[in-house]
Amino acid sequence: MDGIIDFAYAIPVIGFVFQFVGYIIAVLPDIAPILLRAAVPIAFAALCGVLCERSGVVNIGIEGTMLTAAFVGWSSGVFLLPVIGTATGLPFGATPVLLVSLALALGAGLLVSLLHAWLSISVKADQIISGTIINIAALGITGYLNTLLARSSPVGAGAFARIDTPDFVRDIPLIGWVFEAIFAQGPIAISLIVVVIAFQVLLFRSRWGLRTRAVGEHPRAAETVGVNVIRMRYRNVLVAGLLAGLGGAFLSMEATASFQPGMTAGRGFIGLAAMIVGRWTPLGAFGAALLFASSLGIGQSIKIVPPTGELGVFLGTLPGQFFDALPYVVTIVVLAGLIGRSIPPAADGQPYEREAAS
Amino acid sequence: MALARRAWAIVALPLIAIILSIITGIIVIVASELLVRQQFNPGLAIDAYVALITGSIGTEAAIINTLVSATPLLLGGLSVGLAFKAGLFNIGAQGQFLIGALAAVAAGIQLRESPVIVAIPLTLLAGMIGGAVWGFIPGLLKATSGAHEVVTTIMLNFVAIATLAAMVAGPLDSPGSASPITRDVGNASLPIIFGRNGHAGILIAPLIAVLYGFLMFRTTRGFEIRVAGANPDAARYAGMSPRRLVIWSMTVAGMLAGMAGATELMGVTRHMTASYGTTVGFDAIAVALLGRTNPLGIVLAALLFGAMRSGSAAMQIQAGVPAELVGVLQATILFFLVASPVIQRVFRLRGAQAGLDEASTFTRTYSGDAAIR
Numbered sequence: 001m002d003g004i005i006d007f008a009y010a011i012p013v014i015g016f017v018f019q020f021v022g023y024i025i026a027v028l029p030d031i032a033p034i035l036l037r038a039a040v041p042i043a044f045a046a047l048c049g050v051l052c053e054r055s056g057v058v059n060i061g062i063e064g065t066m067l068t069a070a071f072v073g074w075s076s077g078v079f080l081l082p083v084i085g086t087a088t089g090l091p092f093g094a095t096p097v098l099l100v101s102l103a104l105a106l107g108a109g110l111l112v113s114l115l116h117a118w119l120s121i122s123v124k125a126d127q128i129i130s131g132t133i134i135n136i137a138a139l140g141i142t143g144y145l146n147t148l149l150a151r152s153s154p155v156g157a158g159a160f161a162r163i164d165t166p167d168f169v170r171d172i173p174l175i176g177w178v179f180e181a182i183f184a185q186g187p188i189a190i191s192l193i194v195v196v197i198a199f200q201v202l203l204f205r206s207r208w209g210l211r212t213r214a215v216g217e218h219p220r221a222a223e224t225v226g227v228n229v230i231r232m233r234y235r236n237v238l239v240a241g242l243l244a245g246l247g248g249a250f251l252s253m254e255a256t257a258s259f260q261p262g263m264t265a266g267r268g269f270i271g272l273a274a275m276i277v278g279r280w281t282p283l284g285a286f287g288a289a290l291l292f293a294s295s296l297g298i299g300q301s302i303k304i305v306p307p308t309g310e311l312g313v314f315l316g317t318l319p320g321q322f323f324d325a326l327p328y329v330v331t332i333v334v335l336a337g338l339i340g341r342s343i344p345p346a347a348d349g350q351p352y353e354r355e356a357a358s
Numbered sequence: 359m360a361l362a363r364r365a366w367a368i369v370a371l372p373l374i375a376i377i378l379s380i381i382t383g384i385i386v387i388v389a390s391e392l393l394v395r396q397q398f399n400p401g402l403a404i405d406a407y408v409a410l411i412t413g414s415i416g417t418e419a420a421i422i423n424t425l426v427s428a429t430p431l432l433l434g435g436l437s438v439g440l441a442f443k444a445g446l447f448n449i450g451a452q453g454q455f456l457i458g459a460l461a462a463v464a465a466g467i468q469l470r471e472s473p474v475i476v477a478i479p480l481t482l483l484a485g486m487i488g489g490a491v492w493g494f495i496p497g498l499l500k501a502t503s504g505a506h507e508v509v510t511t512i513m514l515n516f517v518a519i520a521t522l523a524a525m526v527a528g529p530l531d532s533p534g535s536a537s538p539i540t541r542d543v544g545n546a547s548l549p550i551i552f553g554r555n556g557h558a559g560i561l562i563a564p565l566i567a568v569l570y571g572f573l574m575f576r577t578t579r580g581f582e583i584r585v586a587g588a589n590p591d592a593a594r595y596a597g598m599s600p601r602r603l604v605i606w607s608m609t610v611a612g613m614l615a616g617m618a619g620a621t622e623l624m625g626v627t628r629h630m631t632a633s634y635g636t637t638v639g640f641d642a643i644a645v646a647l648l649g650r651t652n653p654l655g656i657v658l659a660a661l662l663f664g665a666m667r668s669g670s671a672a673m674q675i676q677a678g679v680p681a682e683l684v685g686v687l688q689a690t691i692l693f694f695l696v697a698s699p700v701i702q703r704v705f706r707l708r709g710a711q712a713g714l715d716e717a718s719t720f721t722r723t724y725s726g727d728a729a730i731r
Contacts, residue, residue: 058724060449060508125696126717128447128508128724132643133692140685144386147680148394261682269512276509319524328513328520332495335505335513349724 019311024298031301032181037255039286039293040189041066041264044247045271046278046285047199051240054203054280055233056216057120058349060131062244063268064138065112069248071142073105074259075149077157092187093161101157102249109245110238112138117237121230124351135268143261159257160186186254188246192286195243199282212236216345219352229352244268273331280345292327299323370707372648372655375694376662378701380407382690387679406677413672414665420672422556426626428664430455432563433618434642435660436570437493437611439651441507443574444607445587445719450496450511451615452639453518454489458616459623460522461488463540463630464530466623470544481546482620489616490609492518497608501601506724507608515639526632538632548625557625564657566614571653583607587716615639641667644688647695651716663688 008018045062052059059065077097084097116134120127165183170176182193203209211232214222219229247267252259270292277291278284299320306312384403391399414424434451441448448454465484469477496510527538548557574580586593586603593600618638623630645663649655666688670681694701701707 058721060512119696123697123699125699126721128721129647129692129696129717132449132640133689133696136640136644136685136692137689140682140687140689141386143682144680144686145390145394147682148390152394266516269516272509273513319528321520321524321527324523325517325520328516332499332505332510332513332517335509336499336503337505344724349721 016311016314019307019309023307023311027301027305029177029180031297032177033184035290035294035297036181037185037189038297039289040185040192040250041247041255041267042270042274042293043192043196043286043289044243044250045268046274046289047195047282048240048244048247049272049275050203050278050280050282050285051199051212051236051243053275053348054216054345055212055236056219056345056347056350056352057117057233057237058127058131059116059237059240060128060272061112061116061134061138061268062131062271063264063266064131064135065109065116065241065244066248066251066268067138067142067262067264068112069105069109069245070252070263071146071248071259072108073101073249074156074252074257075145075154076101076104077253078149078154081155081157092163093158094187095157097157098160098253102253105249105253106242106245109241109243109248111241113237113241113244116241117234120351121233121237124353127349127351139262142259146259146261156257156259157253160188160254162186186250188250188254191246195246196282196286203282213345216347219347219350223352223354230354233352247271270327273327276344277331277334292330295323295326368650368652368655371695371698371701372650372659374701374705374707375648375691375698378694379687379690383407383683383687386686387683402677402679406673406679406683409673409676409679410666410669412669413676414669419553420668422553422560423668424661424665425552425560426555426557426664427667428660429557429559429563429625430618430622430636430638431641431645431663431667432657432660433566433614433621434638435645435649435656436567436653437614437618438642438646439649439653439656440570440574440583440614441607441611442646442651442716443587444583444603445590445716445723446497446500446604446607446611447508447720448493448511448608448611448615449508449643450492450514450612450639451618451642452636453511453515454492454612454615455619455622455636455638456515456518456522456634457492458485458489458619459630459634459636460518460525460619461485461616462546462620462623463543464525466543466546467530467541469546470542472545474545474549477544477546478548478624481543481624482617485620485623486613486617489619490613492616493612494605494609497605497612500608500723501604504723506720508720508724519635522630522634523632526630526634530630540630542629543624546624547628548621555626557621559621559625562621563660566617567653567657570614570656574653579606587719590719615642618642641688644692647692 008015045066048062049059080097080100084100112134116130119125119130162185165180169179169183172179182190203212211222211227215227215229215232223229251263274288274292275285277288302315303320307315387403387406388400391397391402413420415421434455437451437454438448462481462485466481469480492514495514496507499505499510500507526540530540531538532541548559550556551558552560574584582593582598582603585596586598586600590600641663645656645659649659666684670684673679673683674681
């Protein structure tokens, strides 16, 4: 066995690939929980995008929706901490304050999404411009309020914690680390796994899913068989807002216990990229989000634990930003159809005009 | 009379949007003061606006600051505006700006000892080429594969950030510095011609706006762009090539944003750090929308946003209202513009022109490659 590996590693150029795969297999169990954690906000953003665009509404404003939710989650904690106590004893380090703040963060995601839905479905304004405005507005308003709040050196309500991984899970041979990576997370990250599976099944195996896809592909046909296109789009965009809200809440209430201006740092946009690479399916989007987070994570890992041998020398010559840029380049390549074309739902971005009842 | 009515039709909605946003700003200031400090202080809003206005046009230095802030917004606004005219949404002005600045600093370091007469034009040209390349890529992708420019330009924005950081930390890093930083561009700096920081770019940008107007309304290419932007099918039937126009428009839009980056670098910062960033790309979208892709409109919108940017510091210091309020005002202006069908109904402005006609073109192409053949 070792002989084969040594042989494979020594092949010029291709050997690098073998060495790289070997390196990843070696470090993966250790960095898997970190990668999953990094993928959570990206995946929530991507799911939000999938739900919106499957219903025929383009949502560029996911970044802003997440940022707003992150801010509301954290700042409600600041305001409510003196009012509601911090009774403990709940799993995942949850306190009443945290739970109420989470609910408010989700509500914020819902409200921002409502604005987008209203502008793009009812006002029939341009959806791309509407999303852009949401991003600009969210950055401005959260930055403004954060500066005001920061003057009184606020105390936040803390963050959700993770539970201890049960031993029997860790001991599962070969794939134990996968479950360990999932269980080594807080409640919002774990809920992501549930949401991804449920969403995938619902979208392709339920009446709601069929209707949603119909509304996104051919709204007129959907309307003729009795689907209320407008109501369907509104409902789906609002639910998508909850997903973005979860992604935002994860950032300020689970990954960290604080808020920084612009803390989404482009994750809403990588989410869009993951949605495209995942071909507008929940599972695909989640996979792409994991892949993208891995690209960023591997870059970090190489810095901390550099691989040995020629591979290490080669990777050492790459600028550290190479892995930062990789997800975006992959997305452009996929979108351009160089590796398997990715095509959006047919009615994506088109406002729906009900036919005149005359 | 007819002329006045036409002028009113064009400026009515932007004007109402600005007024409504000012009112929203008052509400935000008073409400947030009430919420955060439990004080009801309506005078604070007036103090803030007075500080904002005096900080942007009150003194000569303030006016120069406003012009300096408006310069990249104007060039960026023209970039986004030109793309809008062609039925394209250039969210990538951000990345084109950064690559333009990066190319300019790379060239400027080489030319820092050369005669000014050579160094400045070549450095500016390098920035324009850098931006043009960053605009050409999404243009080519849209024309050949239908990959929508909104998504590709967003992705390229992030590639630009990584490229910039890698270059500044790598080949462009000045020897002997603790953290990644490039050298000064030396002789390639734009000369200061007004006051303390009024660089020559202040004069270049309006000139480009005039050129933009000439191109759009007095040349065949401009006519083709406007036709293709309003209706790609009509353009095709008239024998124009929407594909070529898409590539051309995105490249020129990239060039303009690259120019914004180059002038900003050569006139203001003159060197670059690895975390060099900007919000110009996104502000430029706001400028182009408020200016309705019209050259004069874009100039006025750039001046307004430039004034808000430069006055925001004074507002924070004198009135204690965070400078980020400007972002709120900007966003609400855009919001009222986008919600213009509703505004029209509320204010009974039946004649006023709403929205961008070209917007339907880039939304229509989002879901597929139908519009480009």
